[in-house]
Amino acid sequence: KAAIPDIEKANRAANYLAVAMIYLKDNVLGYDGELKKEHVKERLLGHWGTCPAITLVYTHVNHLLKTQLESDPSLNMFYVVGPGHGAPAVLANLYLEDSIGHFDKKYEWSKEGIRQLIRGFSWPKGFPSHVNAETPGAIHEGGELGYALSVSFGAVMDNPDLIVTCIVGDGEAETGPTATAWHSYKYIDPKESGAVLPILNCNGYKISESTIFGNMSDDELVSLFSGYGYQVRIVQTMPHLHGDMIVSLRWAYTEIRRIQHAARSGNPLHKPRWPMIVLRTPKGMTAPEKMHGKQIVGTWRAHQVPLKNVVKDEEEWEAFKGWLESYKVKELISEDGRPCEEILRTLPREDRLMGRHPSTYKGRLHDLDRPAITDFGVEKAGEWKSCMQELGNYLAEVIKRNQHTFRIFSPDEMESNKLDKVFSVTRRNFQWDPFSVTDGRVIEVLSEHQCQGWMQGYTLTGRTALFPSYESFIGIVSEYPTSQSSKPKVV
Secondary structure, three states: OOOOHHHHHHHHHHHHHHHHHHHEEEOOOOOOOOOOHHHHHHOOOOOOOOHHHHHHHHHHHHHHHHHHOOOOOOOOOEEEEOOOHHHHHHHHHHOOOHHHHHHHHHHHHHHHHEEEEHHHHOOOOOOOOOOOOOOOOOOOOOOOOOEEEEEEEEHHHOOOOEEEEEEEEHHHOHHHHHHHHHHHHHHOOOOOOEEEEEEEEEEEOOOOOOOOOHHOOOOOOOOOHHHOOEEEEEEOOOOHHHHHHHHHHHHHHEEEEEEHHHOOOOOOOOOOEEHHHHHHHHOOOOOOOOOOOOEEOOOOHOOOOOOOOOOOOHHHHHHHHHHHOOHHHHHOEEEOEEEEEEOOOOOOOHHHHHHHHHHOOOOOOOOOOOOHHHHHOOHHHHOOOOOOHHHHHHHHHHHHHHOEEEEEOOOOOOOOOOOOOHHHOOOOOOOOOOOOOOOOOOEEEOOHHHHHHHHHHHHOOOEEEEEOOOHHHHHHHHHHHHHOOOOOOOO
C-alpha cells in the first residue's frame, strides 16, 4: 500500500505525456500560461487506446524490479510491447526514467528536452507513431502484429537471469503467429534460459470492432490458457487496480523463480505451469468518457485520437482541456522537465532501467567461434559428396564450439534438408516430450513464423541463429528477416 501513491503519480505522469505527444506542439506542460488552440498540432496522429495499459504495466514492472533487486541482485528485465502503435506510452516512460536523454541529449530532462519529445512525436525529425528501432529498450517494432511473444521467448533463450515482460493486445492475439507463440514455453529449459511473463491486455476492441478475446468470459480465458500450460491470473479490479497489479506481478515473479529453482537444483518440474496475466482494462481509460452523446472510453472510438476536432469544436476543446487538467501534471513534472521525487522513487537503480538494458542495443554480445570452412571442403576432385551433408558437418562443429550462443530454429526440415549431421553432437529441444534431451541446440516446430520470431529475439539480443528452410516455404516470412537486418541498433 505504501508504494501505491508513488506508482499512481508515475502512471499519471506517463499518461499525461502520452496525451500531450498526440496533441500538443507548445506549452506542453502548461507552464507558459493558459492552454490555447494555437498550441495544438495541425495534424493529430497517434493511438491513445492502448497507451494506459502499456503505461500501467511499465510502471508496475519498474516497481517489481526495484523491490526484488535487494533479494535477487541478478534480476534483469525489459519490456516487449506487442501493441507498438502505443509508442507515446513507451516514450513517456522512457523519458521519466531518463533513458531517452541518456542516448540523445536532445531529450534530456529540461524544458526544451520535454518540448522536443512532445512536439516532435509523429512529426519530421521526431519519433514516429509506432515503436521503432531507435526506441531505447526495444527489440520489436510496432505494426508487426503477431511476433511480440515469439520475439520475447527468443530473447530469453540462453539468458538465464532475464525476464521479459511481454504485453500482447487482444487484437494481436487474433493473429496466427501469436496463436502458436503461446506454446513457446514448451521449448524453454528453465535451467539454461530465462522466462517470459505474457500479459494479455483485453481492452475489448481493435480499430473498429470488438475482439475475440474481449468477448470471452473469465472462465473461457482461464480454460484456454490453462490448456496451453499456463497459470492464469486475471487483473480487472478497477477501484484497486494498482494493488492488484502489485500482488499479481509479485506472484508471477515468485512462480517463475520457483520453476527455475527446481530445474537448476536438479529437480525439474515436468510440464511446469508458467504464470501469465490477463489484464482487463477499459480501452483508452482516463480519457473523456463520452463526446457528442457517444461512449469513448471502453470502445473502439478510443483506439486512435479520441477527440479529433479540438480546435474547431468547442465541446471537444473544453473536454480536451479538462482531460489534460485531470492529470495535474504540475504536481508531477517541474517546469524544467524533471519528474518529482515520488516518481523517481518508483525507478530501479540505473543499471537496471529497462530502456538501457544492454541486450537491447549493444549488438553482438557474443562472437561466434567458427571453424575454418576449408576444413570441410571436398579433398579429391571428382569425389561425390552432398554439399548439404558437408554443411551439416560444419554446423555440428559450430554447435560444439558455441554451446550457449548459437541455436538452430527449423520448421521441421533438418532431416529433409540433409543437415541431420548436427544430431551427432546435439539433440532437439522439446520440453514437453519426455524423450527429448532438454539442452538440445535445435528447435523444430512446424511454423515459419515462430522460427522467425525466436530468431529475431535471439539475434537482436546479441547471439547467432540459423533458420534453414526450403526456397518455396521461406517466402512466408522472408520479408521479416530482410526488414530486421536493416534495423540493428546503432548507439
